[in-house]
Amino acid sequence: MVLITNFSIPIKQLAKMIAPMSHGDLPAFPEGLPLAPIARISHNKLLQNDPAEAEKVLEACRTHGFFYLDLTDTDDGQTLLGESEDLLELAYRAFDCPVEEKRNYALVKGVSLFGYKENGTVKLTDPEKRPDTTEFFNVSKDHMHGITESRTYPSAITDNRDLFKQFTRNAHETCMLVLTTLAKQLNLAPEAFANKNLFSEPSGDHCRLTHKFAHHSDKSAIGLPSHTDFGSITMLFNWLGGLQIQSHDPAKNKEWEYVKPVPGHAIINLGDAMVTFTNGLLKSGKHRVIPAPGEQVNVDRYSIVYFVRPHDSVLMEPLPEFTNLAAHLKVAGKFEPEGGKTLTAGEWMRQRSIQLGS
Template identity: 45%
Template sequence: MQSHGSYTDIQNNFPGLPPFPDDVPTAPLLRLSLGKLLAGDPTECERLFQASVEIGFFYLDLQDSGHGVSLLGDADKLFTVGEKLFELSLEEKKTFDFSAQNSYFGYKGQGLSTVDKAGNLDRNEFYNVSKDDIIGISDPLPAPEVLKQSRKQQESFMLGSHVIVSLVLNILNDKLHLPQDTLSNLHRWRSTGGDQVRFVKAPPQPVDDRRTALGQHTDFGSVTVLFNRLGGLQVLPPGADAEWVYVRPLPGHAIINLGDAMVKFTNGLLRSNIHRVAAPPGIQGDSTRYSLVYFSRPEDSVMLRRLDGSDLIPPIEKDQVEEEISSKDWIIRRALGRRVDLHKDIDYEKAAGTEQMSRRIRV
């Protein structure tokens, strides 16, 4: 693996934060241009498909288009909102934990989910905000005042991210030779689903006990749009001898990755790569890590199974059992499956996602 040491420090690091160390191996993710993708550049679209098949992660440079610059501005505003959100008392934040109602929206406190088979607990807190709530197509959920006051900012960020998601889906749709709009019609903006914004906070870990903050997993849905400024995200590239490597945050870029739904729709052709969050490397480990994520999921009623109409998607093999499960049920199982406060016995593998399926198909 190689690092992105060829870029300058100004391009590589965020002002006011400790620099990402140059001696840490990093994932050699492709760096794609939003401007070129929006323009339909054939080479750039092919590179997106390549990344989606090989590892399911890539950088998206947002600085070369007006839409991208606007999205970066929305993200900056919501990072400030996130800091204020997590400054609230634990007692107040816990009143917005809706998991007892089988909901994955709202607050999750630190140490409520397992991160490994040994039963170690996570070291981050987060808050999920429903897209359907923000755009008014579902009943509103109770929320802290800081989130009520920033609903317009959240909607702008969600819509901007959804445009990125739709672009990715349409390019993949074309590359897979699917009938026009097949994928985008499963992810309509004003249809009910599990789309959400997640605010995340991970405080510095003890110097003598720095370990995984969020356990290895694949994402639940279709496309993830991630903004973070400190290291911590790690991916496990394909291959029997692969080792965990950091994904270096780059200013002006989002990190895009595919989720389980894309694996199920394409019977393993596209990849939802396993990843986790560890302590930030080097001196970054002494700082609080904030992240901002937009998760796009298929509409609630969509069944996660192989799509028809493509000559590239592998057929269902005779001995292959295709699980019949709706997007909504899949997300609930995955989102709440490792909550120690909800389950006496946690099936760690059951909550892991499609990674094993993806690896099996490639053997």
């Protein structure tokens, strides 16, 4: 990678100097690989309350827990796509500096998820104990919008606060559209899930800039080990392969399948909070990031993610409508609250963040 020390270079010019990250410039995603059969959902049809499209969302969230969201068919969707591209270009600048400098913004495990995570982390629950090859900056929605007092971030982030504010608000609204659609499909009040993820309340919501190093030599290294997200809903923009989810087809015996990046589409998945709120009716799909397939393995992988987490005061328990479901699933991750205590979302997130490793 080219080391850029002149930060006065325009972001778009800088991006071209560092890596060819547009779909047209990347090596092609190889043919013939096992692809996850996840649905493609139209943003426009969801906004129009299309019944068939709403049913597809519910089916996706009861099976794989993942689907593609086509953002090309609305103005708001096109805005989100543009913001994700701007954040991609910003990510090149944020990561292209010595690791010693990035460590000045390190997150504190078990205290806060916000800040910088270095590559080389070993997840505590990973049986193979493989160091990951992904670094990221978690940028708090609350910090960007002044909801809570901000920690320090690199200038590449703080100088672009308006972009983060616009992206987090637009991404949050789009995710709430999905949660409202699910609520209606489950015969709940439309705001049943959205009210547990209020934008204006302190929460773990954040935008993540990620960078996974190219696997030039160790092709068996892991980008991120298998996990489920522990928030409510996640929106991912990525331009390179490597994401896999575990198959729900019994005949495939939990085989890993690729989620191929599709231009103009975000990848949406549910997190464990939605499993908790519905007592196991909805699913948070297990996924991982491995070396990109084919010639893509030689390209650094960047992605932009928005995580919606329940606001901190929400109790992590099923909605009354789902309390008596027979198919209850344990979704507290690898910990159990002491004495059967019902945790708030803030407490729950801190417990889950400890599992990120060291």
